[in-house]
Amino acid sequence: MVAVAILAAGKGTRMKSDLPKVLHPLGGRSLVERVIESCALIKPERICTIVGYRAAEVKTALAHLPHLEFVEQTEQLGTGHAVQQLLEPLKDFAGDVVILNGDVPLLRPETIADLVSTHQKNNNDATLLTAQLPNPMGYGRVFCDGDNLVTQIVEHRDCNDAQRKNNRINAGVYCFKWEVLAEALPKLTTNNDQQEYYLTDVILHCDKVMAMDVADFQEISGINDRFQLSAAYEILQDRIKEKWMKAGVMIHQPDTVTIDDTVQLEPDVMIEPQTHLRGNSLIKTGCRLGPGSLIENSVIEANTTILYSVVSDSQVGENTQIGPYTHIRGQAKVGEQCRIGNFVEVKKSTIGNNTNMAHLSYIGDATLGAKVNIGAGTITANYDGVNKHQTVIGDRSKTGANSVLVAPITIGEDVTIAAGSTITKDVDNDCLVVARARQKEIKGWRLQS
Template sequence: MLAVAVLAAGKGTRMKSELPKVLQPLAGSTLVERVLASCRHLAPQRQLLIVGHQAERVEASLAGQPGLEFVLQQPQHGTGHAVQQLLAPLEGFEGDLLVLNGDVPLLRPATLEALLEQHQRTRAAVTLLTARLDDPSGYGRVFAADDGRVSAIVEHRDCTEEQRRNPLINAGIYCFNWPQLAAVLPSLTTDNDQGELYLTDTVGMLEPAMHQEVADAAEISGINDRLQLAQCEAALQERLRRHWMAEGVTFVDPASCTLSEGTRFGRDVLVEPQCHFRGATSIGAGCRIGPGCLIEDSRLEEGVQALYSVVRQAVVGAGCSLGPFAQVRPGSTLAEHCHVGNFVEVKNSSLGAGVKVNHLSYIGDADLGERVNVGAGTITANYDGVRKHRTVIGAGSKTGANSVLVAPISLGENVTVGAGSTLTRNVPSGALALGRARQLVKENWSGPQSG
């Protein structure tokens, strides 16, 4: 059996933020969400989050996480004190305890799997994750035999000059045999510079103690300030881009583009510079995105082309083209081979196959049938000051330039709307609709006369 405990009680004062540190965003998720996701594949029987600073806010942000138990640490007196709070919730538990930090978000699932596998294979009392750093200054050094057995952990300030040349450091990630850990936790003391209870001290009390070295030291990067947050964001973005390039996606300028963990790409997608993908976004095979696009929580089918455009919470069908400077807002669905062009906004609307909205138009709360052609400057006036109303335009209809359709209104199939018309009543199929004032021309007009 396996229990996972995530330490998430700290204040994170160096972040200089009203937001708790573990709720800071990283590639579309919070730090603690990423930590929890990293161990989900291990299928732990218990998941415990140790909270303290702004505990209610942290708990509220994770309310949708199934099976997550919250344990309060108040006040906070160190990592050992945090894990002591598990003595009551885990009373009688006979399995292993994996201890993670809520501000160490880059651990790969495979790394945790390897840590757990070695811990169980060697029947260790504790197995700690270690890393080799080019500059280990400030970290506790781990001294171990070739078989992985740990003989000592010495804090940097207590190391001799020779010991400081050891590059193997303690990453602060542990897998314990819980009954053995529970037996020694009450023995921890505050006999240190900070006057806190350190979980590290339990390693010297448990036998055998083993270590598992991580292959990529960047995985153990912790976040204490905004600079480290930015560094982790850069590392994660590089990891995500490398993954998708290996899967057949082309990034013209990779460093200028950002992804979320939930972004998915088909093969032969071309991503131009300055494109950003957020949330649960899917980009179909053969799409060309950018330059200068933002796609968020949306699905683009195969062969879509988007240029300097924004798409949020929408579905764009195969072969559609967007932009430049188009915005497809939440609730919109575009069928295949639609064109949404220059400075066009589509909101909460459905566009049938082959619809063209080429220039300077607003389509809001509307349903357009197949092959509708929307003239430049057409507006669906959907709001009466109190409620939103829908516009329906039948297949094959056309609106002239600068038309205003005042909802609620329905146009049948193959309707033609004259340029400059303002329509307030339904129009039957096959009709020509005009709604504009008669043109008045006064010849020989000399303009206003001065008094």
């Protein structure tokens, strides 16, 4: 059996933020959520999250993960002290414990699985994840024999010139036999400059300790400030875009594009520059997104084009053209072969197949049938100052330019609304509706100076 302990009690002072460090977002998920997800391949029996600073807020943010256990660290007295808090909740546990940091979000699940496999195959008391850094300045060095068994761990400031040439550093990620760790934890002392309990001191109480180098040293990047958070985002984006391009997605100028790793893409999607994909979005084959578009928590069906537009929390059907400068939001559903064009906003509405609204319109809280044509400047006046109301427009109906439909209202099928009309009453099928003052001409009239 394997248990996981995630150290997430710190404040993160260098983030200069009121938000606990482990809750800062990285590509659509918080740092600590990414750490939790990195354990997926080892299928842990238990996951204990050690919380301290603003513990209630961290618990609330992770409440959607019911399998988590929370362990309180009321004082932050070092990594060893944090892990000591496990002695009671894991007192009846038998197996291995993986120790992870809530602010190290880039570890791949395969890396953690390899760490556990190496630990168990070699029957180690402890296995350390290590990395060969190009520039290990400031990091403690890990020294091993020819079998990767750890012989010594020396802090940077204590290394002599020869020892500093060793580029292997401790990543702060461990797999322990719980029985060995549980026996060693009470023996830790604060006999050091920081007056803290160091988890690395547990190694002194282990007989067989092995190091495992991570293949990509960027995986162990920790987050201590905003700059490091930004650097981690760049690393994550490189991974995501490489994955999708190898899967058949075309990304033009990838440096200008961002994609959350919660987004799903099908082959032959084309992503133009300055386009950003967020949340739980699904983009189906043949779509062209951008330039300059934002898609968030939305489903875009096949062969749809979205140009210089924003789509959020909505669904767009196949072979539809969106944009430029369109805003679709609030659980809107746009049908197949539609055109939603320049400076049009659609909010919380259902749009039938083959319906067009080419420019300068607002459609909110409405249901439109198939083959409807919305003229330029058409507005559904859905808000009376207190409540929102529904507009229904039947199949094949047309609104003239600068029409206002005052909800609640139902427009039948095959209706034509004359330009400039303000409609306040329901309209039957097969009607021409004119609701505007008659034009008058006064001959010979001039403005008197």
